[in-house]
Amino acid sequence: MKIKVMAILVICSILLVGCWDKVELNDRAYVISLALDDIGDLLEVTYTIPNLPVITAQSGGEATKFIKVTKAETLTQANRAFGKKSNLRINFDHTKVIIFGADFLNDPHNLRKVLDHFDRNPEYSKALLLLGTKETGKKLLESVPNGEETTGIYLSQVFINNSLETISAKTIELGDFISQMYSTEGNGVMPNVIFRDNEVIVDGLAILRDYQLRGWMEDKYMTPYSWILGKGKETVALVDMEGVLVPYEISDLTSKMDFELKDGLLKIKISISSEGDVSEYILEDKDKLFSTSYIAEIENEVANSMEEDIYELMNIIQEEYGIDIINAYNNLKTSNRKVWKTTKSDWQNFFNAAAIEVECKVNIRRVGLSK
Structure with a gap:
């Protein structure tokens, strides 16, 4: 009997205490x-x-x-x-x-x-x-x-x-x-x-x-910035093909950085690979998009345009901001420990003076269903 009474008292005390600060x-x-x-x-x-x-x-x-x-x-x-x-x-x-x-x-x-x-x-x-x-x-x-x-x-x-x-x-x-x-x-x-x-x-x-x-x-640099970070899905690159603005809608994108240190100068190579669609053209000339050679021309123009945008952005990052906002330091740390150990103590100066190389590869997968 005493055990039952004690159990009831313990349960009641827990329930009462639990709501004091409700x-x-x-x-x-x-x-x-x-x-x-x-x-x-x-x-x-x-x-x-x-x-x-x-x-x-x-x-x-x-x-x-x-x-x-x-x-x-x-x-x-x-x-x-x-x-x-x-x-x-x-x-x-x-x-x-x-x-x-x-x-x-x-x-x-x-x-x-x-x-x-x-x-x-x-x-x-x-x-x-x-x-x-x-x-x-x-x-x-x-x-x-x-x-x-x-x-x-x-x-x-x-x-x-x-x-x-x-x-x-x-x-x-x-x-x-x-x-x-x-x-x-x-x-x-x-x-x-x-x-x-x-x-x-x-x-x-x-x-x-x-x-x-x-x-x-500026907002205009956000798209190339996302490409560098490898987060550019659903962004669009525009190119002028014989007076026609052609939108390349990116459905998949990967970014990679490679590093080399030569004669005290850091070199950063940014490689972008993307796949996407041409979603808009000119109705009268739509058959052009079913030409393999013309698609190759568009891919080349898109790649050149993307590279130019990234070069322009990198110039601003290095000269105006003077800081690594593209995650280059962490990429270097995981990909090239030897170069990282040499540059880590003075990373910001190495980054700001680095030679930048950009390579973009474009693969147009779809151009629509009608012909």
Whole structure:
């Protein structure tokens, strides 16, 4: 009998203790997106929070989100200050996006502190999307793209639902970015987003060097950048064939880097192999596409065009940015340990002075079904 009573008391105590800190769903402020901006000596943090009672039809009203702003010296203080402005407990379990404003990215001290905060705090998912903007993160979160109410959800859906199309903008997650910055002593990239014509647009890359904004890569270079990384599926290369713009839609692509060190000069050979389709031509001349020799001409022109685009981009990377953002260091480390050991202590200088050779091979697999 005593054993049964003791068992009942133990079970009751476990059940009672398990709920002492329970917080109801409607008592939490679920932050969907977070923006960080510098304003003088302070950090300005903007939070987007869904209005759950309205979304779940438990109460009337039109606003489906709240925008909250706090200012503090650190992100930890800003999050604590949030509680003074709200009767809800802040929660980051469902956060989708973090946006860094341009001024914030120009402050290496703050970026280091914030990345350390994210790395230490288990509340933030390491799969969060990281984005930069040439304006302020606050302005971006206050925008209403295409009638959507919550910018953070809209942005995450842009990357998730169109992953192959947007891969040229190099989707980057929080955990990967932190690892990248640590391993390269503060060098990295993240997609740049802007709000224009009532739309949120992915527009190139923010380039970081030594934990500080180095520059912005134009959107036109995103496609050759993705080719170098070997992530160019579903991108398009355009060539002019006798006054006709012919689109080559890439369905498969591989990239390889080879390295050689001769007389103190590093040589990097970038080899791109791709397969794809010609999806558009001129109706009256469509029979040309069934000529083997003409297809070979198109393949040659496409390869030349791709090589020119990559050479132009590499020139900008080496001379303007001065950092390795094409993952050459890791490729060298795994493919040629002898050269890697010689260059690793002064890698950035070796990379910036390296001779670049590009070779593209193009294989047109399909030109349509009609003849």
